[in-house]
Amino acid sequence: MTLLADLTVDRFDPARDSELLHSWVVADRARFWMMQEHTVEEVREIYTWLDEQPTHHVYLVRRDGEPVALYQDYEPTAEEIGSRYDVLPGDLGVHFMLAEATVAEPRFTATVVGFLLARVFADPAVQRLVVEPDVRNAKAVALVKRLGFELGPVVELSTKPAQLAFLTRAAYAQRLQLQP
Numbered sequence: 429m430t431l432l433a434d435l436t437v438d439r440f441d442p443a444r445d446s447e448l449l450h451s452w453v454v455a456d457r458a459r460f461w462m463m464q465e466h467t468v469e470e471v472r473e474i475y476t477w478l479d480e481q482p483t484h485h486v487y488l489v490r491r492d493g494e495p496v497a498l499y500q501d502y503e504p505t506a507e508e509i510g511s512r513y514d515v516l517p518g519d520l521g522v523h524f525m526l527a528e529a530t531v532a533e534p535r536f537t538a539t540v541v542g543f544l545l546a547r548v549f550a551d552p553a554v555q556r557l558v559v560e561p562d563v564r565n566a567k568a569v570a571l572v573k574r575l576g577f578e579l580g581p582v583v584e585l586s587t588k589p590a591q592l593a594f595l596t597r598a599a600y601a602q603r604l605q606l607q608p
Contacts, residue, residue: 434491434492437547438488439486440475445488446468449475450466453466453525462587478500483506484500497527498523500524501523503520507521512584518555519558523559558592559572561591576599
């Protein structure tokens with residue numbers, strides 16, 4: 429059984445971690461990240477740029493020191509999505525990807541996401557999470573619904589039709605109270 433205590437988060441280092449991330453994003457299951465044709469160097473360049481932005485943060489989630497997921501957060505106004513809905517103070521955009529090896533582990537996604545949600549909402553400045561999975565990615569849309577996100581409109585981005593979804597601090601707190 430995976431315990432939350434086994435999970436840690438550290439900053440993604442493009443020089444150290446891009447080869448690992450490349451192996452994740454070129455997998456067929458990661459097609460909605462739209463990086464399957466990218467080289468390791470292109471992944472490194474993209475994540476070096478993200479690392480330099482004060483509005484973006486990229487992390488690796490580790491279990492017992494081994495990378496098991498990528499987590500990114502960003503200020504919605506710094507991305508195209510910020511022009512597609514009314515951004516509120518305290519909004520934070522997030523992206524998440526599990527490593528291939530962990531996908532089939534029962535309840536592992538829920539464990540990692542629960543860990544990340546607790547970490548994000550520990551910051552009192554965060555009032556609402558915003559996600560925008562590709563509307564054609566039925567698994568991602570189903571996951572955000574299971575997590576308690578409220579579905580918003582589908583919006584057209586330059587790279588995809590995106591399903592907006594929101595999780596407020598209040599909805600997160602209520603969900604925690606309802607869990608056994």
